[in-house]
Amino acid sequence: RSLYCRWEEEIIFNEDIEHFQKNDSQAIMFFQLMDFPSSTGNNQNNTSGFGKEGKGWTTFAWAFLKVVGANGHKNIGQRLRLQLWRPMKSANIGLNELYSWWSSGSRIHYPSTLYVTLRPVTLQEDPPPALRSTIATQAEQGGAQLTHLLDQSSSIAGSKTTLSGHPDRTSVEWDRKPNQSCKIPNRIKHHLSVDSDCLVVKFSHNGIYLACGAHKDVLIYNILSGELLITLNGHFGLIYDVTWSENDNLLLTASADSTARVWNFEANDSNNKSQILAHPSYVYVARFVPGKSRIIVTGCYDHVLRVWSSKKGESYILFQEITNHLGFISALCFSYDGNVLYSGDKQGVILIWNVDKEAKTDKKKGYKTLSLVNEIKLNEVVGTTINALDAHPSGHRLLVHTRDSQMRFVNHNYWTITHRLRGFLNVREQIRGCMSPCGQWVLTGSEDQGVYVWNADSGEMVSAFMDLPLDGTTSCVDFHPHGNIIAISSYSHQAPVLILSFDETSTPVNTSIPRAVLPASSASNVQSTSRITKFTKQDCQIYYQVYR
Template sequence: MQVCRIPNKHLFSLRAGDMGCFCIRFSEDGRTLAAGCAGRDAYPIILYEIPSGQNLVEFYGHLNIVYDLCWSKDNQHLLTASSDGTARMWKIEAQATSAVRVFPHPSFVYTAKYHPVAEYIVVTGCYDSVIRVWNAKVKDIYGQLLQEFDGHKSFINTLCFDAEGFHMFSGDSTGLIIIWNTLVKGNSQSPIQNWGIDKEINDDDFKGTAINHLEVHPNGRRLLIHTKDSTVRIMDLRILATKKYIGATNYREKIRSTLTPCGTFLFSGSEDGIAYVWNPETGMEVHYFMLLEKNYIFFHLQVNIF
């Protein structure tokens, strides 16, 4: 893995929706950027070519804010989660710009992820506090609902997996984090039969505070926790001790943070319109970007190397 450097040059600005966008995500190969945009009449998913910034395609179908994006590892499909009560899957190379799968929910869908090993399995987190597991490898456009898990008592903001897909981490609006066993049985008729709760994390330091975002550190041993108390934390999963990163403001919106692919830097958006950068090992703030003076930075930033 190439060591990342802090960006020091503004390459270009991209036109998004009239009302901005709530999430962005680079493809696994770094050649495409997806943005969940909000317009006055529609909520398109816009794809941009990187590094040119050229507009490639726009996907239409969502009827409200898109809160999460997830690329498949082969960059052929994109998964989206929206407050219109659906998660949707889009085929990137298809001529049609409509979704190839629509996963219906009874309320807002805040997060959707592919299982990192068995990508036909899609997991979603909803306002109704239920985690749903879907089989996308079926002919039915609505997929196949495999199971519902109700370990949370409040709405689920975020999901993430470790690289091997052995464990999933989910976070809700009360500060509860649940670690799930998510090993997939390859040729089984019931591939998720052994899924279940491994551990619950009820840390007094952020108990009662909404968790906006969870992300497994590239080394697999730590967990990035972004909570709505203007504090970013990284937890050692072996001893459950946390290091705090202070500076960014977040009390109101679903702002997120992210680690660079090499784990060298931690980036976060902020309600003061600044993007903050820390050294995760020392906890020291090492840089900041004055990007937007009058608007919040809602992004899920990723550092892209090309």
């Protein structure tokens, strides 16, 4: 067995093929293999930076290819295996350095090879616009269009592209009063078209806006009217997470394109509308520190927890990297006061961190925003991917959503399981549920296209939405911060995002399915059906799917 990388990327040179394959051609192609290594090395709590040679990307190997060999053979139209060589240095390497290493003839073998294929391609005469042009005559749409969307009117929505000028929370009369218990929505209010797979949805803190991570784009809707306000383009991969700053001026997104992005709706300079936070691999989760939107925490596929910090009016910079996790980081959750961070990973391990919001952004003096407090390994959770963590408003319970068709309420003072919430299906995909702001209800999607609701205090399932106009996995459910409203997304092509509201006169969109509580002392592998208090045909189908 061996470990190898596969890029399968295509690079098109806008040159006639004859320019390369002439008999007297001196064309040489250089290949530079680079990595973005963790600065922490083997030291789990090291926060000292990137090393002496430079910051960021380092070169670990290089190769070259002469299009026409010394014997006149043309290396075109066939798969070639190139020997890799070690660089003389690892940072600040350009074409001049590569050429000088090649021309010197003194090279050190790197124990690997690189496969490449050179071939001519036939290009379209009138190619459609793309994010990045492949020929000189092809128009680009994407990054350049982003500033257009944020500075001018949106051609798609026909509305303003900034979030100013819309009603604030205090000018809207919501159907739930402050400190009032939430009611379970029962009527579909809006079908929001997203035209692509949507893995995550998130209401703004003022309750006016909904951000939808629709594959590679972020769509922002006004939930009062259902109007699309802004389309944010810029990501090149699936968007895994979306979160708002407390004043809703910033939006933070995490993506499979190895970046997190900060979108600034208040920036005057169009160049500062979006900032990229580069990572070496997929970014699964990202959060602003409560009360300190200048501090960001991200969780990545490379097992590293990263802290980014910004001074007022400046860009975010990498401040701290921590490698305590042994699996990819899939969940982050702050306590309500923002002084404690919980992080969960693929191994089912939860780490607890103290948060120093006032840590100075000076790595040389050893300041740290996050300090490890404890490592929690719940026996029945270890080895199972944690999808999400959510803090209960009461302040003493943590909701742990795992990829074994269960959610568990855990008392985080003693780390004992108080309730297990079962009945939904989740064994393969990333699904995020939520708690109502009052703390009374827990909601989550499912791989069987349903949405399930439990009483957070008793652990009893009280409702199940089984007939929603969605296909595929219901990937995310988010409860409105001020009203009896929820947003539901589905990871399926062209499925809408649904906005449900509460209407006392409306017929419910589902049939309630009462179930008895499965206490924490119950065996986790339940075979008996005697605990179900009201058993219908639909109950049988759901129960069989989950426990077969």
